[in-house]
Amino acid sequence: MIREELLFVATCDISGHVRGKGFPARELSARLKRGVGWTGSNLMMSPEGPIWDTPFGTAGDLMIVPDPKAEIRVDFADGSAVEHFFLGDICSTDGAPWECCPRHFLRRAAAELEEAAGLKLIAAFEQEFCYSGIDERPGDAYALSAFRRQGTFGETFVAALRAAGVSPDTFLVEYGPRQFEITVAPAPALVAADHAVITREMARATAFRLGQRVTFSPKPDPEAVGNGVHIHMSLINADGAPVTFMEGGPLGLSLPAQHFFAGVLTHLPAITALTAPSPVSYLRLVPDRWAPTRIDIVERDRGAALRVCPVFAAQTPAEKPREFNVEFRVCDAAASPYLALGAILFAGADGLRRNLPLPQNEESPAFLPRSLEEALLRLEQSPEAKTWFGATHLEAYLRFKRVEAERVAALSPAELSAHYAEIY
């Protein structure tokens, strides 16, 4: 049968979905400038698809412009269509970044960190998901037998990631039923967020070719552990030298790292609305599930919001500062990585600007928001968040998420889990 290669230009929007438009690959050079047509209200497409409410109406034209540095072309070599897509920026028709573009939000946040302290953030995403192509057996947690029984999914997924320019670090069987985890190499903030999007899509693309599916939903089963997205973070200075670690510092943190993470903790109630952005996210953030419930930073504790990670078997004195990182655990895959990481960066930069101190030996740290509605209220009440977003973007975000929360408010935990397991 005759075929012609297609490609797709996409953004990862408020819903966390990767959406955009396709065209013949041979038109790329023209499309690198004029992108694909988009409109303000497209940002308001719900996780389910329909636009429930929008401040933008039916008017106005935008474009998603492919970023030549974010091209993915993976041929699975099984006769299926080549996975060819670009991640891009939502721009106005004159090419200027649109104020509500998720990728631009992260770019602005990274610029704010540089301006506040001359620092850059390096991040690596660790993502959990469930794969349908393995039967559920007792005893499967971390088991070699489960690792074997996922068949060729893992090998194909890892090869696809590598072909997409993402370096896989580990692929493992996780604790929950049919649950797996993928970690990839660290990269500067925007690239790391692109890689998080690409990783999810390559998992979906691999499962699709095997006649299976994956779900990254934060809580596919209300009784089991959830699917977290853990963001490992460290800071580097203008020369690229690591500056997160300080021997003898509190929790091993340097002064700038203390301020950065104090900023993240201070703003955590508000930014949870972006990092755990779905009604189902709050079924994950419960005690005894290896997920955070409080606003805390703790050394080597997988129940903390910020976990100061160990460095394993450092061989040289230079290795420890390079490997040392802090893991943000209040995130899941209902979040657009651009918005989640952007919010963390803005919060950290504010901590640096205000020289915020880390909390001192708190007996009982405050709880994280326990529902999306609570987190949205905290976001709305944050004067800083208004400046990070801008009025239009913040209003759009709050409206989007409030309608989403309302529409599923009557669902039981089991129904909520089942609903979002289909969506993510």
Ligand code: GLU
């Ligand atoms: N599944 C847990 C979560 O929801 C995390 C388990 C782990 O520490 O990897 O975040």
Ligand code: MG
């Ligand atoms: Mg894990």
